[in-house]
Amino acid sequence: MAVGIASPGVAGVNTVEALVKEAVSHDLPKKRILPQSATAKKIIINISGHNFVSTVGTLLKYPESRLGKLVQKEPSRANYFFESDAEIFREVLNFYISDELHCPKNVCYSNFLLHLEFWEIDTEAVSNCCFQDMSEEKELDRQFEYFNKKLKPKIKNADGDYPKSYYVWCFLTDPFGKDTKFKAGAKVYALCYFLLTIISGLTMAIYSVPSLWSETGGLTRNDSAQLFSLDMSCEEYLAQWIKGAPKSATNFGYVTFIFAAEIWLRFLTCPNKKQFWKTIHGVDMIISIIEFVCFALTAPVVMIILTDLDRYPESDQLCVSSMVASVIRIAIGQARYFRLFSYAYVYSGLKILLITLYRSWKEILLLVVLLAMSVLIFGPLVYFSILNTVGQGLPLNSIPSAYWFVLVTMTTVGYGDMYPTTVPGYLATVVVMIMGLTITALPIAIVGGNFAVVYEHNKKRERAESDRKQRDKLSP
Structure with missing residues (x-):
């Protein structure tokens, strides 16, 4: 990103400049109302060929940002040129106007954060509706970078090389x-x-x-x-x-x-x-x-x-x-x-799997706990529902064996090594089947959702890396 400045030669510049310097020379609150003669001065900002018009007063609402500093440093200037993303800057300028900062829907969050860093705007200013998505994006980047982290020596030899x-x-x-x-x-x-x-x-x-x-x-x-x-x-x-x-x-x-x-x-x-x-x-x-x-x-x-x-x-x-x-x-x-x-x-598919399991460990633990509780609850229920068949040679003849039957049934495995033979046993087994489908489906759906999120983020990273390598090849 580059910036260029042009002087317009507007009459009465010294008066406006003096007012602006007076306005920013004190510890002002962020939204102080400035004199009309200072705030009314128009500023034209050209972002890669797209012109945006604002005023001195609007840009001085955030004096610690890049535009605020430029206006303070040279208030007589009226034209600025930047090589940047016009779509992102539209949201940046809207932040100066409405105090709400949103990320464009079709822009990568990592790229958006880089532009915020260039415009010297704190990421805490991002609205809550977009901040959660940005936090998730940052967390995904951190998890991907963990697999790309390399162990390096902290110090080099006297000749500046590694051991x-x-x-x-x-x-x-x-x-x-x-x-x-x-x-x-x-x-x-x-x-x-x-x-x-x-x-x-x-x-x-x-x-x-x-x-x-x-x-x-x-x-x-x-x-x-x-x-x-x-x-x-x-x-x-x-x-x-x-x-x-x-x-x-x-x-x-x-x-x-x-x-x-x-x-x-x-x-x-x-x-x-x-x-x-x-x-x-x-x-x-x-x-x-x-x-x-x-x-x-x-x-x-x-x-x-x-x-x-x-x-x-x-x-x-x-x-x-x-x-x-x-x-x-x-x-x-x-x-x-x-x-x-x-x-x-080396293999991104394996990386996606590991990150998905890491992000889903709470859901996997929840699944294990729910299955364990269900086995403890429904095991005795199934056993007592077929109590009159105990001793007839059927393998389902104790509560521990009922635990195994419930676990196999709830996980939809169904070996067939144990089975009920009474109407109460059939009814109890139907309840176990329905509860098994419900309990296993909910956490697994979350794990599948995490896999989709990680997979899409990996595709973004691969596209960004491919674009970066292409730019490096084309650059002299």
């Missing part, structure tokens, strides 16, 4: 960042890490296939239930979990060490160790620590006890603890999928 560790951090975590060197290599590394995360997660699926647990394939799906037992002896642990485990599951330990080395390298090169724990990288670190503790509990049993069972005849409890630690280590490794959420800065 080398920072560039390693960028290589590991931000392949598209402007500070990342060797972007091609960083993108290849990010892709390999992504694929390795997926493959390591699929290892658990392979780990659960019974036919892969031994060379003969003797373990059937029914026998697989015996692979996990708190009464297991060391001999059974050795046969089932060590010798019978497939190579794909054994290699899972090597993958764990690769992830552990990578996350510790990220931690050591992170420019802000405190902020590190507030990001998704902190989740990765906690997962690696838990895996390391589980490995520390398992390794002594595997390397010492199981190699000489005759020497440690009373070590069955340690073997069970080792088995439990192995299960925890494999299961907690699945939480590494959370690491994929860090790619939200």
Whole structure:
């Protein structure tokens, strides 16, 4: 935005100038009535070719604004030129006249706020009808910027450059960042890490296939239930979990060490160790620590006890603890999928999902509370409505089982594993169905509305970013 000023050479300028200086030289209230000779002077304001006419008195109603300061500084001037948005300025000028500031309907709120900053008008002057929308827009911008926030060193080296560790951090975590060197290599590394995360997660699926647990394939799906037992002896642990485990599951330990080395390298090169724990990288670190503790509990049993069972005849409890630690280590490794959420800065759809969930956490909590209350209320109602059928072999034969039936019915899942067989039971179930539809529909509708708001705001941001890049290309 630029401003130019032209002198009109109007007769009697000195008299008007003196009156204006006298009017603004005291601590005036915002709406003081000025002398007619001063307020009647016309001011022509050209906004990118569109002329607007006002008076000195109107502009001096807000002397701390840009136009008010210009009139005070050079009251003899009558023509002003600005490169700005004429539609927004129309509302700005209307603010001087009526003391009400509104945002044009087809103007982005962020753009409107930038123009208010240029015209030096406080955002608190925005009318209540528009302020709420602007506040929501600012909150959305803040939430989107949270995902674009990058950790940077607070100080630079003596030569004015960042430490080398920072560039390693960028290589590991931000392949598209402007500070990342060797972007091609960083993108290849990010892709390999992504694929390795997926493959390591699929290892658990392979780990659960019974036919892969031994060379003969003797373990059937029914026998697989015996692979996990708190009464297991060391001999059974050795046969089932060590010798019978497939190579794909054994290699899972090597993958764990690769992830552990990578996350510790990220931690050591992170420019802000405190902020590190507030990001998704902190989740990765906690997962690696838990895996390391589980490995520390398992390794002594595997390397010492199981190699000489005759020497440690009373070590069955340690073997069970080792088995439990192995299960925890494999299961907690699945939480590494959370690491994929860090790619939200690349894929906008994932960013929209995360922001929607964040904005809707109150509604989701409300849904959980309402469902819990309904289960507690309607569970006994359903149970007592079929009380005369208890003992006849039907699965719905206790209040806890009625809780499960009510929860499945209210969420419209309907497994069919439990069902009423009496008229009172039918009536009670109808009430549960209607309440379930009502309770689940209301919060979910709000979540859907939040998704639409976030989606539209993301489209605005993408259009604005695209326009900015286009202007940068065209600018010399």
